[in-house]
Amino acid sequence: xxxxxxxxxxxxxxxxxxxxxxxxxxxxxxxxxxxxxxxxxxxxxxxxxxxxxxxxxxxxxxxxxxxxxxxxxxxxxxxxxxxxxxxxxxxxxxxxxxxxxxxxxxxxxxxxxxxxxxxxxxxxxxxxxxxxxxxxxxxxxxxxxxxxxxxxxxxxxxxxxxxxxxxxxxxxxxxxxxxxxxxxxxxxxxxxxxxxxxxxxxxxxxxxxxxxxxxxxxxxxxxxxxxxxx
Ligand code: APR
Numbered sequence: 001x002x003x004x005x006x007x008x009x010x011x012x013x014x015x016x017x018x019x020x021x022x023x024x025x026x027x028x029x030x031x032x033x034x035x036x037x038x039x040x041x042x043x044x045x046x047x048x049x050x051x052x053x054x055x056x057x058x059x060x061x062x063x064x065x066x067x068x069x070x071x072x073x074x075x076x077x078x079x080x081x082x083x084x085x086x087x088x089x090x091x092x093x094x095x096x097x098x099x100x101x102x103x104x105x106x107x108x109x110x111x112x113x114x115x116x117x118x119x120x121x122x123x124x125x126x127x128x129x130x131x132x133x134x135x136x137x138x139x140x141x142x143x144x145x146x147x148x149x150x151x152x153x154x155x156x157x158x159x160x161x162x163x164x165x166x167x168x169x170x171x172x173x174x175x176x177x178x179x180x181x182x183x184x185x186x187x188x189x190x191x192x193x194x195x196x197x198x199x200x201x202x203x204x205x206x207x208x209x210x211x212x213x214x215x216x217x218x219x220x221x222x223x224x225x226x227x228x229x230x
Contacts, residue, residue: 002079002080002081003080003081003168003169003230004080004081004083004166004167004168004169005076005080005081005082005083005167005168005169005170005171005227006082006083006084006085006163006164006166006167006169006170006171007073007082007083007084007085007086007170007171007172007173008085008086008087008164008170008171008172008173008175008182008185008186009084009085009086009087009088009093009172009173009174009175010086010087010088010173010174010175010176010177010182011027011087011088011174011175012173012174012175012199012200012215012216013067013069013070013086013088013092013093013173013174013216014064014067014070014088014090014092014174015174015215015216016067016068016069016215016216016217017064017065017066017067017070017092018063018064019060019061019064019090019092021174022034022176023176023178032053034150035150036049036050037049037050037053037054038050038053038147038149038150039149039150039151040149040150040151040152041151042149043144043149047134047144048133048134050144050145051131051132051133051134051136051144051145054110054132054145054147055131055132057089057110058110058111058125058128058129058130058131059128059129061090061091061110061111061128062127062128062129064090064092065092065095066092066093066095066096066097067092067096067216067217068217068220069173069215069216069217069219069220070092070093070095070096070097070098071096071097072217072220072221072224073093073096073097073098073220074093074096074097074098075097076227077097077098077102080169080227082098082102083102083103083104083163083167084098084102084103084104085103085104085106085160085163085164085185086103086104086105086106087106087107087175087179087182088105088107089105089107089108089109089110089147090110091109091110091111104156104159104160104163105156106148106154106156106157106160106182107147107148107154107182108145108146108147108148109146109147110128110145110147111124111125111128112124112125112145112146113125113132113136113138113143113144113145113146114143114144114146115138115139115141115142115143116141116142116143116144117141117142118141121139121141122146123138123139123143132144132145154181154182157181157182157185160185161185161188164185164186164188164189165188165189165190166190167189167190167193168190168193168194168230169193169194169195169196169227169230170186170189170193170194170195170196171195171196171197171198171223172186172195172196172197172198172199172209173197173198173199173216173219173220174198174199174216175199175203176203177203177205178203186205186209194210194230195208195209195210196209196210196211196212196223196226197209197210197211197212198212198214198215198216198219198220198222198223199211199212199213199214199219200213200214200215201213210226212226
């Protein structure tokens with residue numbers, strides 16, 4: 001029976017692919033007002049701005065590649081029962097080799113949109129260059145980014161918590177752990193499970209967490225050595 005490793009990832013795992021994080025210096029939230037482009041109120045106030053913001057982030061996806069950390073996570077599937085719970089909306093975990101049925105996107109996905117008036121109608125965009133506007137109609141519906149905005153519920157939280165609760169090892173990579181409920185997932189870990197946290201500028205975490213103060217790619221190499229001793 002393979003040990004279960006759950007990765008809880010944030011923007012830092014995609015930093016070395018060239019996608020800026022949110023809260024580092026010169027991060028996304030330094031250049032945009034988060035409440036204008038990533039909140040329910042902001043979308044109601046100026047949907048065109050929100051469509052353009054996500055069109056720009058989607059275009060950037062077409063210019064970047066998964067990095068060695070994304071690929072190292074996928075390679076671990078040879079020896080472990082791997083699952084990825086990510087706060088990221090990019091598709092780099094998928095493009096790095098983790099099948100989509102082994103990934104939960106807590107905050108939605110850049111490559112998907114959904115009907116404004118029926119959240120159950122979700123559509124996959126065919127290309128990173130696909131653009132949406134307030135006029136776009138799919139299947140007769142006006143659409144919006146399939147992103148969990150601030151002030152909106154996180155529908156995948158429950159399944160994510162159940163997966164974290166079954167983990168033998170939880171590996172947190174590249175997140176400032178300031179956004180809830182995602183950050184609260186750490187509390188669902190079994191008492192006998194190991195927790196690692198890979199981040200060059202780690203947030204304060206309980207002493208049971210083994211902090212690896214390194215980038216995602218360096219940290220994954222260090223993690224491999226640690227896992228051999230498990
Ligand atoms: N490797 C690993 N971690 C890195 C790297 C790197 N090369 N570079 C930066 N980091 C770390 C930073 O030290 C920081 O702890 O990545 C983390 C990024 O934190 P945030 O920018 O806050 O991103 P994240 O935690 O994913 O944000 C959570 O906030 O804005 C919302 O919905 C958005 O999903 C996002 C959520």
